[in-house]
Amino acid sequence: MSAVNTILRSAMMAAFLATSASVGTMMLATPAYAQEEDDGPREPPPTRRSDTLSDRVYRVIAEVQELMNPTEEGQEPDLAAAKRELDSLNERYDTLNDFEKATMLNFYTNYYLGVDDIPNALATFERILTIEDLRPEQRLRSLQSLGQLYASEERYEDAIRTLEEWRNLSADENATVFNVLALAHYNLQQFPQSIEYLLSYMDMLRAEGREIQRNVYSLLNVMYIEQENYESALEVTKTMVALFDEGADWRNLAAIYGFLDREPQRIQTMELAYVKGYLQSEGEYMNLAQSLAGLDAPIRGIEILEDGIEQGIVEENGDNLRRLTQMYIIASEFEAAVEPAERLVEIVDDGEAWDYLGYIHLMNRDYASAVEAMQTALDRGGLENTGDVQLSLARALVELDRYDEALTAAQRAQQMGANNAGQFVSFVESSKARYEALQEQKERAIEYYQS
Known part of the structure; x- marks a missing residue:
């Protein structure tokens, strides 16, 4: 499973489990017919409706909720016991109204996700969507969850189809939906569609005052580079440098200047990365040193290359000493060139x-x-x-x-x-x-x- 899918799967599982309690609480708001006065006889239940829980179903679901999310401090969830309660209720599936069926199946999805049984979780979400009189908010919630789960299982076409159905039914857009659609299209290498959804996702986060994570910018950058849209990639990378100031972003910025044949800016960016301590490899040190020499700044190139050798980042081998000696000659620093040239003949x-x-x-x-x-x-x-x-x-x-x-x-x-x-x-x-x-x-x- 790719890194993108692993992140998506982990985030989605956390979201499902975190919301299960609130969803359950909403579903378990005690109906009037399930209430009872302490000092009086129970009132007869009202006429059975398709959008309410009967007293019997309510009590089972409340027990399942408590087993999955104990209210008592220090008590551990008992998912196995919750599953037994659900199985017992499921035996009377045909006698349940549509709201009861949906409520029970939602708790099944929470259970299957809790034990990482993804095939059964998928099948249960699909089963929920077959309920004829499913409440609109339940349909939307199930479509979104199913779409996310398809994406985490690399069923990207199914994820896109399901989440587009969610968008057709929903009066509002949703940042998470945009994000999952962007990732699904990305994994299908459908970069134009992915970029469109990712930009919408970022716009929603900004509108909500939420922070955009670095990996979101990175994904957008990767797609621009894949499309050879280097001007757009340049703007994104400049933003990343300003926001995060990480070595990889500085190195990427230099690379993009290279793609755009802006050699002075590429070298300047690499030198700034060097000053900040962001150059990590021998190749980066050698590239910068030789680029500076080619830009009529061989003395600076010599300083950087010797610093790399001193730090042990650049190996003191024949090839590197040969380049160092050449740079001294280019700089006409002949007295200083003797020492590296003598080291060179000792090695090669x-x-x-x-x-x-x-x-x-x-x-x-x-x-x-x-x-x-x-x-x-x-x-x-x-x-x-x-x-x-x-x-x-x-x-x-x-x-x-x-x-x-x-x-x-x-x-x-x-x-x-x-x-x-x-x-x-x-x-x-x-x-x-x-x-x-x-x-x-x-x-x-x-x-x-x-x-």
Whole structure:
């Protein structure tokens, strides 16, 4: 049974049992012919009518009422004894008038619901509705109860038919009827009809000054999303955020902004949810951090991702450290990027990770470390563009005046089609020539002064 049906069933059972006492009291208002003076003889009963209880039936029903709902404090209901009394009365069913039949059968429904015998409860409500001279208020009450019970048993078409009959006969609308009709149509995936009834239900609650529960808004929201009516879903979710301020509502609001391609609002909403402490999963932290990086706010993305790692929400694995390192590079925070990049190569030890570390060292002008990391990247392999790594290696080697190695790396980059590699080969060659010329001048100067 679905969660919606479980809620409906529980609420309906509580309502039936809570109202049984009041219904019984109304039915058991002592008729004139059942009253008796203490100091005088009993008056003869009036002519039998179809809308009254005889003295004999009244006494049985009063006993059943007391057994089901004891008036004495601390006394427990005795449903089994109540059932025996009803069975005894039922043996004379054909001698009862229509009001007596309806009264007895109503107490049967209370009994069956009390012992969770739903099939017999349904059958008894159906039997009540066959009574020819059933009072209008009893017919309405039975139709509503039967419709609710059909819905709780997932007989949604029967529930809708029965409750629509109730609406045709009733002079007034009823919030509970609207609610059950909405749930029945929802379970049949008839969303337009369900939305109409649910909105009517909500309107009635507002008119009566009653609170609308969060799950009602949630159901309405689900149906709008199912219909891809995201604008309506947006308004409902904004209301939920304002009324309930729950994490799920903030996350849903961000998702709906995503459906509507309103990326700045989606990211802003997710960041507010983060500030409120409503992000719960690694995926949510990663999504927000990377979205901020893509929105030219990589520093904020780095803060959120590192906070997720520190809290243990985001696992410190290769994929996540790789993304963190990439965000540091996007932010041009090269000094701070060293630490996560070094953690990355410790975990994954692949070519790409070492390439990141080498590039970061190069940007920090730590050329010796850059050369070591880039050579390791080339050794590990699996690089997306080996030519670019060779070119970066050549740049670092030039800065260390290791021109022969730099020229070799630049030529390999040129062979692999790296952009601007040919120009860099020429640059290395000219730089080498200048360096060698300077070195030669130095040596001559030293020889001159030593001679």
